[in-house]
Amino acid sequence: MIGGFIQHAREKLLPASAQSFHDAERYIAGQFALLKEDNASLRRQLDDMSAQMLRLQESLDREENARDLDRERQLIMYWQLMRREGESLEDTQIRFFRALPKASGIHQLFQDAEAKLFALLSDLCKDHEIQYWGTGGTVLGAFRHGDFIPWDDDVDIYIPRDQLDRLAELVEADDRFRITVLWDWYVPCKQIRFRLADDDNPCFIDLFPLDWVASDPKTAWEQCSAERRAFVDELREAYAHSEWSEEKYIVQGNPCVAGLEERLASRLASLGERLSVLPTSQGATGLIRGIENIDEVRSSGPYPIGEWMPPEKLTFRGVDVPVPRDYREYLRRAYGDYMSLPADMHTHEHVAADYIGSPASIDAMNRFMAL
Incomplete structure (x- = not known):
């Protein structure tokens, strides 16, 4: 077989x-x-x-x-x-930028209302000795234009976390203003804004938290940047199938917010131990950006304390804005050749017209300007 x-x-x-x-x-x-x-x-x-x-x-x-x-x-x-006789190259460039056409129409109204809101915030901070600095396009606009960059609309400020807490307490007791918090899925980041109490008024000032550190500013900046990337990765993974990822923007009261705040607090506590984060400026050697902030297009750090304190002042639409002591170095890091003609000069988008252009928003801004 x-x-x-x-x-x-x-x-x-x-x-x-x-x-x-x-x-x-x-x-x-x-x-x-x-x-x-x-x-x-x-x-x-x-x-x-x-x-x-x-x-x-x-x-x-x-x-x-x-x-x-x-x-x-x-x-x-x-x-x-x-160039005119006896004029420096920088003076010529500033003269050119300040002669550019200003915003018009609805964007002019929005800029005017933004500038008025900024003046109110500036007075509030000055009266109560709250430290802040202009940042990003607000510093560039103040230096180069003495005003808004014509194709930009918003006002951005850096504010140390301890000073932000003080500002929040003042706003809580002032019925003219409010501070809003929104978590943005697209970036993701935590948007903190100073606004008027009037819900119909679309104007806002972006508030970006900073933390004081007692460690080497460059090392602290690098570790903070790495922590920011890790935080973003954590949020992307943890909330991939959540209401946040579906809604894109969520505010206080959404079930996801409590968990987001807990994750942020945990990472800030851990980072604070590793980088010797301080509660106030006393003994600080530098500053770092809060890991909840939106990412920079180009890194503007590190922030050694000597480049930031004491702050200089630049005029922005009549407002004396505190800026980094070495604001030229800050602008160089943030923008490269900040006196060159920008590539997005004709393509940069203003704040969306559908956000600021509703009849209710226009009426609210006009009422505010008439005060």
């Missing part, structure tokens, strides 16, 4: 003869050789394509560099042609 099975297996699985076996072997070897040749040919083609793509990219880079150089040459010529 076993012998019959073996014979059957031979007939089914093995070649009928040695010659057939060798023929099959030669056929397979030939096919393998053809495959190797085809593979080698494909590799040569890929190498050729890679070389061509590299040459093309190098050519595009040369063209882009040439365009950049040509643009720089034209700008240099333009600035020199604009």
Whole structure:
């Protein structure tokens, strides 16, 4: 029985003869050789394509560099042609930026109302000795334009966490104002805003918390940046299928908010131990951005205390705005060549017109301006 099975297996699985076996072997070897040749040919083609793509990219880079150089040459010529006798290059550039057309229509109304709200916040902080600094486009606008950047609308300030707590207490007792908190899924971040009590008025001042540190400012900045990335990853994973990810924007009262605040507090406590975060400016060597803040397009840190304290003052639409002591270095880090013509000069979007342009919003801003 076993012998019959073996014979059957031979007939089914093995070649009928040695010659057939060798023929099959030669056929397979030939096919393998053809495959190797085809593979080698494909590799040569890929190498050729890679070389061509590299040459093309190098050519595009040369063209882009040439365009950049040509643009720089034209700008240099333009600035020199604009310069008046005895005027520095920077004075010429500031004169140019301050002569640019201002915002118009609904965006002009919004900027005017924003500036008035900023003046009220400035007075409140001055009266109660609350420390803050302008940040981002507010510093650039104050230095370069003495006003809003024409194609920008909002006002941004940095405020140390202890000073933010004091401001919140003052606002709680002042029926003119309120502070709103919103968690934004898109970034994600915690938006804190100073606003008027009037719900219909769309104006706001963005408040970005800072923390005082007693450790090396550069190391603290790097570790804080890493903590920010880890915090974002944690939130993305933990709330991927939550109401927050569906709604995109949530406020106090949403079931997710309590958990978000707990996660933030836990990370701030851990970061505070590692970086020697201080409750006040006493003994501080630097500042770090709160990990709940929206990310910067370009890092403006680190923030050594000597570059920030005591603050300088720049005028923004009639408001004396505290800015970093070395605000030029801050602007250089944040924007690079901050006196160049920006690429988004004609494409940067204002605050959405549908947000500020409703009849109720327009009426509220006009009422505010009439006060």
